Amino acid sequence: MERLPVVICPNCHNAAEIIHVLTAQSNQNVIYTCQVCQYVIRNIETNKG
Structure with missing residues (x-):
């Protein structure tokens, strides 16, 4: 099973997989x-926005 990239919160330093913390907007941001x-x-x- 492939692991997803992990993102660390700059505020509390909690680590979570990228799909659980990032939301794409229609303007590519x-x-x-x-x-x-x-x-x-x-x-x-x-890079796209």
Whole structure:
């Protein structure tokens, strides 16, 4: 079974798989939401956006 990349929260340092914390927006940007402390980073630019 292949492991997914892990993202670490910059606020509480909780580690979670990328599919559980990143949400893609229609404008190609991404929203990060920590499942533990609810820390949010909006409008993360990607290579496509």
